């Protein structure tokens with residue numbers, strides 16, 4: 609750990625019914641069913657964001673949409689609006705349990721679509737299931753996996769002989785049919801709790817797997833983990849992938865996108881616009897797969913996050929062109945590293961209003977190679993990023 613102060617760690621994820629206070633107001637996270645927004649829902653969310661918040665919309669690493677800067681006194685009106693758009697769970701418990709990431713590359717009626725629907729219904733009904741706030745499910749049943757780098761505790765994937773249910777961190781799983789997958793996923797979640805996987809509302813499956821083996825029936829070998837190539841903007845058989853600069857866009861861009869088709873949310877700071885293969889430029893969007901801004905990430909930083917030591921995104925934008933092709937620079941307002949919890953090639957962690965630690969091949973909390981770098985020095989001499997790395 610560097611000299612930067614230890615950040616506050618929350619054991620839960622904000623939702624719509626249980627929002628989180630940030631430096632710019634409430635963060636209200638919307639868990640769109642199947643990760644999909646109809647054009648009417650997207651337009652409605654844009655209107656709510658502009659009426660009750662800052663007019664800025666994020667996409668999270670779990671493929672949820674976040675409305676930022678919501679005024680506390682407007683929360684009730686926002687909830688009513690989300691209910692009208694059919695984007696609200698029955699209660700905060702159901703909202704927290706229904707933590708499902710579905711591959712955006714699904715088709716109506718395929719295994720992933722059916723399993724995600726079944727799982728959402730089963731989790732909504734399972735009122736006795738007290739899972740840790742961050743516990744989640746990945747439904748990744750396409751021909752090739754795309755969610756192995758996305759945080760989840762229970763995974764439903766395609767193995768060589770069919771669907772496989774797997775505890776995150778285990779290298780074997782349980783063969784399942786599409787019809788049985790949701791029920792078996794809930795059984796595995798209950799097993800996790802029975803094994804003491806959660807204490808005081810915290811705990812993750814991979815931590816339990818480090819201590820013990822999965823259930824005996826989970827004996828089928830899982831395909832070996834392969835490093836996934838990052839998803840890029842461009843046309844796909846399902847529609848057009850577009851990137852959001854720093855995972856954020858103005859609400860007016862969300863409304864404009866709705867004119868082109870239904871939207872699917874992804875965990876990669878990208879949106880998929882169904883059924884199209886090109887778009888005109890829109891504020892906050894990156895449409896070119898070679899845009900240097902795809903080589904950088906930055907958390908909210910100051911002033912939006914109360915824990916931030918410094919402004920992050922302006923610096924990331926300015927340094928993007930200096931990041932060598934194939935490498936990634938993450939700029940974090942504190943050691944928590946929210947926007948890139950995994951190691952990155954280069955990390956700048958703010959330690960003061962204008963001082964950053966430089967970490968190579970690590971996380972925002974790892975030991976720095978260089979300390980006390982100012983934003984001005986980095987802008988003047990971007991080679992400071994790569995010298996000695």
Ligand code: SF4
Nearest residue numbers: 907913916941942946
């Ligand atoms: S990493 Fe960034 S967004 Fe997360 S708590 Fe720290 S300053 Fe805030």
